[in-house]
Amino acid sequence: MSYKKIKRMTAVMRINHWVVALSMIVAVVTGLYIGHPYYQSFIADPAVDKYVMAWNRLAHFLVAIIFDVSSVVVAYLYFFSRFEKPYKKLLPTGKNMAEFVAVLVNLLTLNRVKQFDSSHADSFNAVFFFVFHMLLAWMLFTGLQLYVHGLGSGLSSIGAWWPAILHLTTDWTVGVSGGTYMDVRISHHYSMYAIIAWAIFHVYYQIWRTIFWKEGDINIVVGGNKFVEEK
Amino acid sequence: MIEKREALAKMFSAKGSKINTNRGAEYYDSLMQTMTKRLAELEQTPAASKASIESVLEAEGLTRRDFMKWASAACAALMLPSNFTPLIAQAAVLMNRVPVIWIELQDCAGNSEAILRSDAPTIDELILETISLEFNETLMAAAGHAAEAHLEEAMHTFKGKYLCVVEGAIPLAMNGLYGTMGAKAETYKDHLIRVAKDSAAVVAVGTCATFGGVPAASPNPTGAVGVQDVVKGKAIINIPACPANPANITGTILHFVLTGQVPELDHLNRPKFAFGYRIHDNCERRAHFDAGEFVEEWGDKGAQNNFCLYKMGCKGPMTFNNCSIVRYNSGTNWPIGAGHGCIGCSEPQFWDKYAQERPMSDTHFKAPTGGVEKTVDQFGLGLITAAGIGIGIHAVASLVAAKKEGDE
Numbered sequence: 001m002s003y004k005k006i007k008r009m010t011a012v013m014r015i016n017h018w019v020v021a022l023s024m025i026v027a028v029v030t031g032l033y034i035g036h037p038y039y040q041s042f043i044a045d046p047a048v049d050k051y052v053m054a055w056n057r058l059a060h061f062l063v064a065i066i067f068d069v070s071s072v073v074v075a076y077l078y079f080f081s082r083f084e085k086p087y088k089k090l091l092p093t094g095k096n097m098a099e100f101v102a103v104l105v106n107l108l109t110l111n112r113v114k115q116f117d118s119s120h121a122d123s124f125n126a127v128f129f130f131v132f133h134m135l136l137a138w139m140l141f142t143g144l145q146l147y148v149h150g151l152g153s154g155l156s157s158i159g160a161w162w163p164a165i166l167h168l169t170t171d172w173t174v175g176v177s178g179g180t181y182m183d184v185r186i187s188h189h190y191s192m193y194a195i196i197a198w199a200i201f202h203v204y205y206q207i208w209r210t211i212f213w214k215e216g217d218i219n220i221v222v223g224g225n226k227f228v229e230e231k
Numbered sequence: 232m233i234e235k236r237e238a239l240a241k242m243f244s245a246k247g248s249k250i251n252t253n254r255g256a257e258y259y260d261s262l263m264q265t266m267t268k269r270l271a272e273l274e275q276t277p278a279a280s281k282a283s284i285e286s287v288l289e290a291e292g293l294t295r296r297d298f299m300k301w302a303s304a305a306c307a308a309l310m311l312p313s314n315f316t317p318l319i320a321q322a323a324v325l326m327n328r329v330p331v332i333w334i335e336l337q338d339c340a341g342n343s344e345a346i347l348r349s350d351a352p353t354i355d356e357l358i359l360e361t362i363s364l365e366f367n368e369t370l371m372a373a374a375g376h377a378a379e380a381h382l383e384e385a386m387h388t389f390k391g392k393y394l395c396v397v398e399g400a401i402p403l404a405m406n407g408l409y410g411t412m413g414a415k416a417e418t419y420k421d422h423l424i425r426v427a428k429d430s431a432a433v434v435a436v437g438t439c440a441t442f443g444g445v446p447a448a449s450p451n452p453t454g455a456v457g458v459q460d461v462v463k464g465k466a467i468i469n470i471p472a473c474p475a476n477p478a479n480i481t482g483t484i485l486h487f488v489l490t491g492q493v494p495e496l497d498h499l500n501r502p503k504f505a506f507g508y509r510i511h512d513n514c515e516r517r518a519h520f521d522a523g524e525f526v527e528e529w530g531d532k533g534a535q536n537n538f539c540l541y542k543m544g545c546k547g548p549m550t551f552n553n554c555s556i557v558r559y560n561s562g563t564n565w566p567i568g569a570g571h572g573c574i575g576c577s578e579p580q581f582w583d584k585y586a587q588e589r590p591m592s593d594t595h596f597k598a599p600t601g602g603v604e605k606t607v608d609q610f611g612l613g614l615i616t617a618a619g620i621g622i623g624i625h626a627v628a629s630l631v632a633a634k635k636e637g638d639e
Contacts, residue, residue, distance in 0.1 A: 035592040036608075037542060041523035052523025110625070110632040152509040152551060171498075179234075181549045182575070182584040185591050186607055193611025197618040204622045212629060 003227040006119050008083060008220040017221050020070045023063040024199065028192060030060040035189055064143055071136050089126035099123040107205075111212040118213060119228040128202075135195050142177065142188040145170040149181060252310050259312055266318050266489045273328045273488070282361045284324050291357060298323075301354035308482055308557070309494075310504050322488045326362045329488050330393040332385055333367040334426055336419045337410050337446050337455055338399030342437040343369045345474035355481040362484065365393065379413050386429055394487060395430035397423060397458050400439040400446040404454030420461055432466040432493055433458060436480055438576055441469040441499075448582035449597075459500060466493045469500040471552075473576035478557045479505040499579065501551075510547035510573050513555040516540065534570060544588040545572025552577040 009017070032038060033056045041052045078086045089096055102116040103124035116122060148166040156162045174180070177187040210218040216227045288298055302320040306313060335343070346356050347370070364370065365385035366378075373381050385393070399419075402409035407418030417425075427433045435458040438444035446455035459467050470479050483502055486494040494502040511517065519525070519539035526533040526543050539545070547555070550573050558565040566573055575585025587594045595604040605613075 032592075036590045037523060037525055040525075040527075050523065051521050054521040056523075107625075110629045112632060112636070149509055149549065150512065152507060152512060180579050180584050182546075182578070182580075182591065185549065186584075186596060189592055189607045190611065193607075193614050196611075197614050200615065200618050201622065204626070208626065208629060212633060 002230045004119075004230045005225050005227055007224060008120075008226055009224045010082075011224065013077070014221055014224055016070050016073055019066060023067040023070070024195070026059055026063040027067065028196065030056040030063070031189075031192060034060060035185075061147070064140070067136070068140055071133065071140075074133065084120045086121065086126050086129070089121060089123045090130055096123040096126075100127060107208075114213075118215060119226075132195070132198055132202075135191055135198065138173075138191055139188065139195070141170045142173045142184050142191070145173045145184050146181075146188060259315075262311075262490075263315065263318070266315075266322075269489065269491050270318065270321050270325060273325045276328050278327045278363075282327060284326065284358060284361050287357045287361055288354075293354065293357075298354060305355075305482065305485060308478065308504060309486060318489065319485065322485055323358050323361075326358055326484070326488060328363065329484070330363045330365050330385065330389040331396055331484075332365050332382070332389075332393050332426055332430070333396040333398065334422065335368040336397065336399030336423065336440070337402050337453065338437065338439040338444070340369050340398065342398050342474040342480075343367070346477045346480070355477045358481050358485075365389065376414065382426070386426065390429045391431060393430050394432055394434055394484065395427050396434045396436055397427075397440045398436050400443045400453075400455035400457060401461050402446070402453035402455050403461075404452065409453040423458065423461055427458075427462045427465055430465070431491075432468060432487065433462055434468045434470065434480075434483060435459065436470050437475045438471040438473045438581060441471040441501075442579040442581075444471075444473065445582050447580075467500055468493050468496065468502060470505070471499075471501065471577040472554070473581075476505070476552075476554065476557060476559060479553070497551075501577075505553050505557075506551045506577065508551065508553060508556070510550045510552055510555045510567075513553075514547050514567060515555070516567060537570075540567060540570075540572035542590055543572050544574075544590060544594070546575035546578075546585045547573040549585070550575040550578055 034053070037053065041050055089099075099116055100123040103122050106114045106116070107124075144166050148163050148170065151163040151166070154160055154163050173184055173187075177183040206218055206221075210216065215229075216225070220226050284298070288294075299316070299320060302323065303313065303316045305323075306316045306319045309315075309319075311319075333343075366382045368378075371378060371381070401407070401419050401423055403420060407420040410419040411417060412419065412422050435441045439446055439455070440458050442457045443451070443455045443460075444457075446453060447457075457469075459469065468483055470476075470483060472479070479502070482504060483494060486492075486502070494504060497503050497506055499506075511520070514520075516537060516539045519537070520541055524533060524536075524538045526538045526540050528534075529543070541548070545567065547567065554565045554573075555567070558568070572588070574587075575581045578585055584596070592608045593606050595606055597604055
């Protein structure tokens with residue numbers, strides 16, 4: 001029995017993945033604090049020496065920007081990846097739908113049925129990641145909407161164009177989430193939980209595939225390769 | 232779904248948020264000409280009310296100097312250059328030329344009370360006493376048929392010229408029978424439409440009249456809505472808050488007296504001079520927010536040191552109003568100054584979404600699945616727990632299945 005090595009992710013793609021993972025952890029930790037400050041500042045310190053909420057918000061915005069830039073890179077890869085281009089796996093063609101079902105069946109039958117080519121990204125994963133990217137886009141737009149509330153006068157240090165463009169691109173989230181600014185906040189907070197649940201399943205599924213498929217899938221995001229049995 | 236789509240369409244047509252406080256000499260020169268002309272015309276018309284600002288000020292023991300101080304403050308509040316101050320003073324004197332019909336619908340009369348019942352009325356409040364109030368259920372002596380006849384007469388005499396001020400929500404459930412008026416049991420809806428029809432502009436005062444307010448809170452048994460959901464094709468100015476700040480009511484009426492037009496409005500039809508800024512950004516406790524110093528429970532050390540009220544549910548970060556600048560009762564104090572967080576009373580759906588003494592993540596809302604109210608965190612942790620349990624079952628089952636296969 002011999003195995004074939006298959007290159008799946010370049011070094012840049014792997015770094016991008018871990019940057020996203022780290023950003024997400026920081027965003028959740030700081031975001032929970034912004035929503036409900038869960039630890040106290042050092043009361044004895046004078047207020048001029050500490051900006052605990054401000055630091056949390058700064059970190060939240062910074063990782064959000066890194067997160068968004070990484071997502072733009074991923075969006076680029078959807079169409080121009082050297083490997084399997086994800087958008088091709090997302091199109092609802094008969095072949096893709098059949099593959100989606102085959103991978104789902106594999107998961108639900110606890111790996112007793114495996115009737116698809118697992119050497120490259122499959123339709124199930126493509127759809128699963130697309131959901132994640134949609135959640136991220138929602139977080140981006142709702143987050144910027146919450147941010148622009150602080151620029152109530154319509155001015156900012158970098159010019160009036162910045163709040164204007166934020167209003168233009170994110171005001172629709174108010175209507176979609178329920179009609180008030182509070183609904184945007186609630187939705188931003190709910191979506192965080194959806195993303196955490198998504199990440200939990202993602203980590204589990206990758207470990208599950210590594211253990212049961214025996215193709216070294218976890219190495220895709222570490223070494224960049226996986227191994228498929230040669231027939 | 233249709234409501235959401237309408238809200239969406241409205242958002243896309245929002246007029247932007249920029250508050251332009253310096254429009255250049257040319258703009259202000261032409262504005263000054265418009266206002267001077269308008270005031271000269273108003274002066275020619277007979278006073279509709281006997282009350283004059285001079286007599287009211289004298290009765291309260293206020294001097295001309297107090298009045299001019301007020302005029303310069305009002306000038307600044309309306310974001311006009313200081314050379315408009317004499318015009319503002321003149322407009323206040325001519326307030327008794329602009330007829331106002333004030334109708335009272337489904338509410339607690341709190342906005343009237345806020346203006347009329349104060350111990351030491353401010354000049355803002357006194358000026359509202361001098362407006363030519365043609366009709367007001369709470370104040371007028373007339374009752375029954377006499378009152379109805381008076382309303383008819385006022386609407387006929389000042390057709391197209393009067394300001395229609397509305398206080399209170401409009402119940403629409405059961406064909407509007409939750410609120411009727413007069414011997415013919417005219418519903419509030421019909422009453423509002425009839426009075427608003429011949430008005431120059433409609434001013435919705437208080438959150439009930441603007442967004443439905445407390446009567447529209449879940450489950451909204453009377454189907455209460457705001458004026459803008461009933462009156463169409465009219466200039467509507469919304470002055471929300473519970474109660475609306477007399478300074479903002481006076482400012483809006485002043486603007487109308489000065490220009491004959493409605494002031495610049497935001498996407499919720501609120502005057503930008505009053506609702507253009509966020510409470511949080513002008514809050515005296517803001518430094519404590521940034522420092523992470525919060526009141527943890529009522530009366531604790533933080534409360535004694537005026538720490539931020541965010542963890543006690545303050546909604547200043549999501550509420551647009553000028554309370555933190557103008558305050559209430561002659562600038563004496565305001566909710567956050569008195570040690571209680573903002574409840575977001577000038578925002579739509581404030582009773583359901585804002586008015587809780589907890590931060591958003593701890594507040595009981597309807598869960599996305601409907602039914603029992605949950606906090607966002609409870610729902611989210613439930614979601615994560617469900618994912619965890621599902622994964623656990625799948626993992627154990629996979630291991631068992633793999634072991635079985637191995638044994639075979």
